[in-house]
Amino acid sequence: KPQNTKSYEVGTELKFFKNRIGVDYTFARQNVIDQIFTVPLAGSTGIRFLLMNGGKVHTVSNEVVLYAIPVQQKNFQWDLNINFTKIDNIVDELAPGVESIFLGGFDTPQVRAGIGSTYPVIYGTSFVRDINNRIVVEDNPGSPTHGMPLTGEPDVIGSVSPDFIMGVSNTFAYKKWSLSALFEWKNGGQMYSGSNGLLDFYGMSTRTEDRESTFVFDGVKPDGTPNDIVRGGPTDPEAFQDLYRNVLTNIDEYYIHDNSFVKLRELSLSYRPSKKFFNSVNFGLSAFARNILVWTALENLDPESSQGNTNMGGAFERFSAPQVTSYGFSLDLTF
Secondary structure, eight states: OOOEEEEEEEEEEEEETTTTEEEEEEEEEEEEEEEEEEEEOOGGGTOSEEEEEEEEEEEEEEEEEEEEEEEEOSSEEEEEEEEEEEEEEEEEEESTTOOEEEEEEOSSSEEEEETTSBSOEEEEEEEOBOTTSOBBBOOOTTSTTTTSBOEEEEEEEEEOSOSEEEEEEEEEEETTEEEEEEEEEEEOOEEEEHHHHHHHHTTOSGGGSOOSSEEOOSSBOTTSOBOOOOEESTTSTTHHHIIIIIIGGGOGGGGEEEOOEEEEEEEEEEEOOSSOBTTTBEEEEEEEEEEEEEEESSSSSOTTOOOSSTTTTTTEESSOOOOOOEEEEEEEEEO
16 A cells, blocks of 8 residues: 655744844654565565565654855855754664565665664674674684684664755855855765775775785684784785785675765856846856865765665765766856
8 A cells, every 4th residue: 555654844934133144944754654665575485575565664854054144245245054954764663573674785785774773774794793892803723814803793784874964055246256165064874885895805905005014903802802813924925815805805894984074066156247238138157166075084985976776875885986076157148
């Protein structure tokens, strides 16, 4: 049967000092029942998946818009606009016996929605950890992975949803000229970076540059004592390759990265004279550049270069193409 959505919204709009300062606030909640999912079934049934009404979720959103004119003079004006958004999607119920739903990905890692979690989450192979959440290493001198981390069971290894997203727009107008800059700040959230895993696997990352020094992996032995097992060096030449090629690249949790970023989304400059062209035509010139600069916590890549459908967007990247920077100009003629 069709899914059903009920929405509630409340907000306010406040303006002060002859509209020089304003605040808009909106709170909204959506309750979705009978959400349609592909639900996994036991292999003994002869059917792997069943499309059915399998979910109940709710979404809580808060949005605040602050706009101001800090400076307003005869020939100069500065307009400032700040938009703050926080959205949480929570899974309340799934089909009986189902703890999480596959949304995208591979056998491992995957993007899932799980009961009680802010979705989507990233699900994949994890490190073995002790009760104090410390990584446990192999303590078998005869093993090629001696002193290296142990591979744990599949588990939730990352949360995709950001803490908040903030956009800041500044426009400076001087006589016939106008300069605008749009910044965006995404804080929090994680993603799986398969491209960084491939760089490690093929020895192309900066982490794999020094292959001759010894190393001690940061962790503890199974008995809880700090790891003091020294690997690598002239007498153990293949240890570094074993660490990245046979161990870490098989542990999805190692490639979960913070994908917070600040971007200069757009920079534009426009000119619009006050006099008409041929006494009947208004015209204006403008030039812009988009996706110019990015400061990001994710190594080597733009965090928005993720792949997949909407469910996977922002959660997963592998062989992802980089974002492009675009430039352009326009001529406006008004008769």
